[in-house]
Amino acid sequence: MGGPKILMRVGGQVWWRVQRRRLAGLGDRVRLIWIVSGIVEEALSGEADAPGPRVLGDDSAPMFESVRLAAKSVHESGESVGMFVLPVDVPVPSSGVFETLEETSRESGRSVPTRPQFENKTGHPVFLPAEWIAKIARMDEHEVRSRATTESMRLDRLIEGEVMSVEVEDAGVLVNLNTPEDVAAWVASATD
Helix, strand or coil: CCCCHHHCEECCEEHHHHHHHHHHCCCCCCCCCEEECHHHHHHHCCCCCCCCCEEECCCCCCCHHHHHHHHHHHHHCCCCCCEEECCCCCCCCCHHHHHHHHHHHHHCCCCCCEEEEECCEECCCEEECHHHHHHHHCCCHHHHHHHHCCCCCCHHHHHCCCCEEEECCCHHHHCCCCCHHHHHHHHHHCCC
16 A cells, blocks of 8 residues: 555545544544554654554564554553454444444353454454453563464464354445555445
8 A cells, every 4th residue: 555554545534534533433432542553653743633542563563463562551451341453454334333242242151252244254343352352462472473473373363263253234344445446445435
């Protein structure tokens, strides 16, 4: 995409502003943590309305490291809460998706991760209950880096076998903005 996706222009706006506006629609029951690279932090530090709180990640670290940093931040807060993982290139889906994922995990009685499914395809966000947050937060950074070289350190593989897929009515859970064509198609179909 020519640079960090959080800084790309989408529909005339910088992407983080689009995402923040869509996240605001979830209300105050969702606390946000933005995991950013050094390049992104430098760009955002000059913005009076930059999203936060932000946790600085290592630009050279594998993608899973951002999940570990978020889990560590939530775990160290002392709150026993769940966490949604929403990659930067996935538009925020409807609030019903978040509610359904959290409720399904809680009602399962097994403290399992949940992910949305639309027409038998899985997407994002992924909900991690407090027990999973603690497990990921305790992972050592060196373990993450060494396991990432074998491609085994990915969230989907870590939760495999325990994750529950939950059918939702929002096809947006399948959207990934990986190319300029993806962005153009999403802008053309977006309703907000």
